[in-house]
Amino acid sequence: MPFEHEHPDFQQEIQRLEFTKRYIDVVIKTSESSKDKFQENMKEAFEDIDWLESSLSYSSLLTNARFFEMSRDELMQLKNARKKPYFARIDFLREDLNEKEILYIGKTSLYSRENQEQIIVDWRSPIANLYYEGRLGEVQYDSYEESFHGHLSLKRQFMIEDGVLDEIRDIDLTTTDELLQESLSKSSSNRLTEIISTIQEEQNKIIRADLNKPIIVQGAAGSGKTTIALHRISYFIYQYKENFAPEQLMILAPSRLFIDYISEALPELGVERVRQTTYQEYVQACLGEKLTMAEDNKLVRLLESNDTQETQLAAWASSIKGSPVFQVVLSNYLKEIYKSFYPKEDFTVDKFRLFSHKKFIQLFKDDYQYLPLYRRLDKLKAVIQNDLAKKKKNIIKKIEAYYDERIERALYSGKDPEKRRQYVSVALDKKADRLEEIKKSIRTAVPTYMKQFTKKSLFRYYKELFADADRLSKMSGGKLSEEDAGLLCEYNQKLFKKKVYEREDLALMLYLQENLFGIPKDLRAKNIVIDEAQDYSFMELLSLKKALDTDMFTLVGDLAQGIHSYRGLTSWEQVLDYIFPRATYTELQKSYRTTVEIMEKANELLKLLPYSFPEVEPVVRHGKSPEFIKRKDGQDLVKQLENQVTSLKEEDYKTFAVIGKTMKDCKLLHSLFEKHGELPFKLLQEQESIPKDEIVIVPSYLAKGLEFDAVMVLSIEEKFSRESELDIKLLYVAMTRPLHRLYFYGMEEDNFILG
Numbered sequence: 001m002p003f004e005h006e007h008p009d010f011q012q013e014i015q016r017l018e019f020t021k022r023y024i025d026v027v028i029k030t031s032e033s034s035k036d037k038f039q040e041n042m043k044e045a046f047e048d049i050d051w052l053e054s055s056l057s058y059s060s061l062l063t064n065a066r067f068f069e070m071s072r073d074e075l076m077q078l079k080n081a082r083k084k085p086y087f088a089r090i091d092f093l094r095e096d097l098n099e100k101e102i103l104y105i106g107k108t109s110l111y112s113r114e115n116q117e118q119i120i121v122d123w124r125s126p127i128a129n130l131y132y133e134g135r136l137g138e139v140q141y142d143s144y145e146e147s148f149h150g151h152l153s154l155k156r157q158f159m160i161e162d163g164v165l166d167e168i169r170d171i172d173l174t175t176t177d178e179l180l181q182e183s184l185s186k187s188s189s190n191r192l193t194e195i196i197s198t199i200q201e202e203q204n205k206i207i208r209a210d211l212n213k214p215i216i217v218q219g220a221a222g223s224g225k226t227t228i229a230l231h232r233i234s235y236f237i238y239q240y241k242e243n244f245a246p247e248q249l250m251i252l253a254p255s256r257l258f259i260d261y262i263s264e265a266l267p268e269l270g271v272e273r274v275r276q277t278t279y280q281e282y283v284q285a286c287l288g289e290k291l292t293m294a295e296d297n298k299l300v301r302l303l304e305s306n307d308t309q310e311t312q313l314a315a316w317a318s319s320i321k322g323s324p325v326f327q328v329v330l331s332n333y334l335k336e337i338y339k340s341f342y343p344k345e346d347f348t349v350d351k352f353r354l355f356s357h358k359k360f361i362q363l364f365k366d367d368y369q370y371l372p373l374y375r376r377l378d379k380l381k382a383v384i385q386n387d388l389a390k391k392k393k394n395i396i397k398k399i400e401a402y403y404d405e406r407i408e409r410a411l412y413s414g415k416d417p418e419k420r421r422q423y424v425s426v427a428l429d430k431k432a433d434r435l436e437e438i439k440k441s442i443r444t445a446v447p448t449y450m451k452q453f454t455k456k457s458l459f460r461y462y463k464e465l466f467a468d469a470d471r472l473s474k475m476s477g478g479k480l481s482e483e484d485a486g487l488l489c490e491y492n493q494k495l496f497k498k499k500v501y502e503r504e505d506l507a508l509m510l511y512l513q514e515n516l517f518g519i520p521k522d523l524r525a526k527n528i529v530i531d532e533a534q535d536y537s538f539m540e541l542l543s544l545k546k547a548l549d550t551d552m553f554t555l556v557g558d559l560a561q562g563i564h565s566y567r568g569l570t571s572w573e574q575v576l577d578y579i580f581p582r583a584t585y586t587e588l589q590k591s592y593r594t595t596v597e598i599m600e601k602a603n604e605l606l607k608l609l610p611y612s613f614p615e616v617e618p619v620v621r622h623g624k625s626p627e628f629i630k631r632k633d634g635q636d637l638v639k640q641l642e643n644q645v646t647s648l649k650e651e652d653y654k655t656f657a658v659i660g661k662t663m664k665d666c667k668l669l670h671s672l673f674e675k676h677g678e679l680p681f682k683l684l685q686e687q688e689s690i691p692k693d694e695i696v697i698v699p700s701y702l703a704k705g706l707e708f709d710a711v712m713v714l715s716i717e718e719k720f721s722r723e724s725e726l727d728i729k730l731l732y733v734a735m736t737r738p739l740h741r742l743y744f745y746g747m748e749e750d751n752f753i754l755g
């Protein structure tokens with residue numbers, strides 16, 4: 001029996017819950033009215049009861065009551081916690097203390113206003129780690145670099161629904177966690193939720209891993225990567241609340257659709273103020289310009305195009321532009337640009353040499369190395385301006401002295417007076433002219449000198465990079481043959497003519513932008529989470545790291561789902577070796593989303609991929625085996641799918657998706673639904689938000705990261721071929737979306753590779 005109403009402590013726990021709820025109410029009420037009201041509110045709330053232990057009795061609550069200011073966020077969190085203030089309790093006797101601590105763990109912390117005792121302990125606090133890691137018995141936890149040893153005598157889970165205690169259960173980590181089973185067997189809401197009460201040990205390790213180091217997680221489909229990444233941000237914010245505002249953190253998601261999907265979990269974890277954006281949006285913000293992106297989706301082109309040569313060229317161009325070859329190219333290109341800024345002439349005013357070009361170069365090259373190119377120029381401009389301001393009096397004095405001396409000499413010379421007068425008058429005029437001239441030179445010297453450094457826009461620089469094949473090949477240090485460089489130049493020039501950019505161009509432009517102009521400070525997040533990181537190229541990750549000037553990244557991804565591998569990663573090694581050498585690398589092999597039956601089928605696909613992925617282990621939860629159903633045509637197909645959904649609804653499933661290989665089949669089905677459909681449905685596009693209570697029609701590549709109770713993989717005109725690595729990955733993505741049921745609708749089983 002998993003949970004017991006007859007648990008000997010059940011009544012006592014009800015009272016504790018009641019106390020906590022009322023206490024929360026008082027704190028909320030008081031902080032919304034006035035602090036002086038605290039005592040009054042307390043009295044009102046607890047007047048009718050006399051059951052509390054003495055330490056919590058209402059008379060003791062009244063004495064010494066102090067009210068603490070709460071921030072808006074804390075108040076918000078407390079309000080949210082009202083329905084379920086905590087989910088677990090641990091009893092811990094610390095070695096160096098005599099008294100056993102009884103700690104209730106919840107989403108947010110709550111201190112007693114009277115004696116600072118913790119009424120609720122935040123799940124992210126150091127001691128709460130005992131709930132996630134500790135077995136009953138001797139344990140230890142670390143807090144602020146100190147270790148505390150002691151005895152853990154109880155771990156208790158609570159099921160609280162709408163403020164009412166339903167069940168309690170005492171557990172040890174060694175027993176199978178039925179709370180986890182229960183939470184996994186629920187139906188999905190189309191949105192990601194928090195999992196704080198059932199975080200597993202291996203997940204907890206990642207959430208709490210050293211916050212001062214980057215981390216890379218290779219995790220199987222459904223292993224909780226997205227969820228864990230969000231919990232890690234939450235943990236980070238809690239640990240560094242004094243040092244960082246949530247706005248300084250950033251989540252990079254694959255699409256707006258995905259941001260919508262995770263949006264529900266964000267406020268629950270207190271991370272809704274974290275910047276959430278897509279890679280493309282972020283880079284464009286850094287460039288300070290909205291670019292016209294090539295509309296064409298290369299992935300789709302790879303799947304649909306008959307024009308194989310052109311498509312292959314496009315894929316090849318992407319892979320090269322994303323590869324380390326371009327790190328070499330850009331670094332040589334920048335060297336070249338920098339060199340072109342070394343002046344050959346000294347800075348002079350009139351005949352006076354004020355600043356040698358050598359000194360200028362030394363400052364430019366070495367002293368101001370930490371600045372982007374144009375910021376160095378600004379700085380140097382200020383330096384020579386200052387220098388001139390200091391020296392200008394001296395220059396004028398020298399000129400005056402020169403003429404004064406001549407005039408003086410003429411005045412005392414033996415020339416006849418008329419000639420002397422004439423000479424002096426001419427000399428005075430000359431002096432005035434010279435002074436006028438020199439003052440003008442002083443005024444214009446700096447701008448004139450700076451004129452030699454012509455300013456070009458980022459886009460000019462970028463275009464010039466692809467202007468000359470021979471030069472490009474040289475800049476690659478021979479890594480790009482002249483022929484390949486030629487193809488690449490031609491390819492990009494075509495894009496420039498159309499005035500469009502591809503996603504792959506963004507990384508290179510970001511790299512140049514950072515080195516030439518710099519990135520605005522407010523865009524430099526301090527800690528970055530990248531989901532679906534396998535779809536990023538080497539250059540994308542490298543230029544992000546450089547632009548943000550930090551290596552504090554959390555990268556989560558799954559190479560088996562690397563459907564953009566024409567540009568993305570095929571191994572984590574390169575990233576670890578060259579971009580994030582300080583990173584810890586972890587693998588997650590357990591899947592929490594799908595049933596054993598579905599996962600076993602999906603695992604068969606993994607074997608067809610040319611990588612050695614270990615099999616994904618599903619958490620033991622059984623369901624029906626995936627089923628192939630011969631599809632009908634037209635109206636009958638719509639009926640067939642609708643009947644399926646209706647019968648699944650009867651089993652209490654709530655979210656359904658029909659997944660096609662690409663948009664092509666999805667659009668076909670969508671038009672059939674428009675003509676004949678009776679149930680509500682929606683075709684998902686990239687910018688869309690996921691509807692509730694509608695049958696979702698979505699292409700496999702957009703379904704990545706999402707989940708549904710039941711999935712119907714559909715093949716109308718498109719088939720999944722076992723010859724194509726991309727098809728295998730897309731089918732794998734589609735098959736790992738359902739929590740409970742998976743169907744294949746097609747003409748033949750073979751359309752889905754596994755026939």
Ligand SMILES: Nc1ncnc2c1ncn2[C@@H]1O[C@H](COP(=O)(O)OP(=O)(O)OP(=O)(O)O)[C@@H](O)[C@H]1O
Binds near residue numbers: 183184199
């Ligand atoms: N410890 C856990 N307790 C309860 N549910 C969990 C746990 N870990 C993961 N889940 C659930 O498993 C599902 C998959 O999680 P998530 O989407 O984070 O996985 P993922 O690794 O990002 O998957 P994908 O690679 O398919 O994008 C979610 O429904 C999540 O709530």
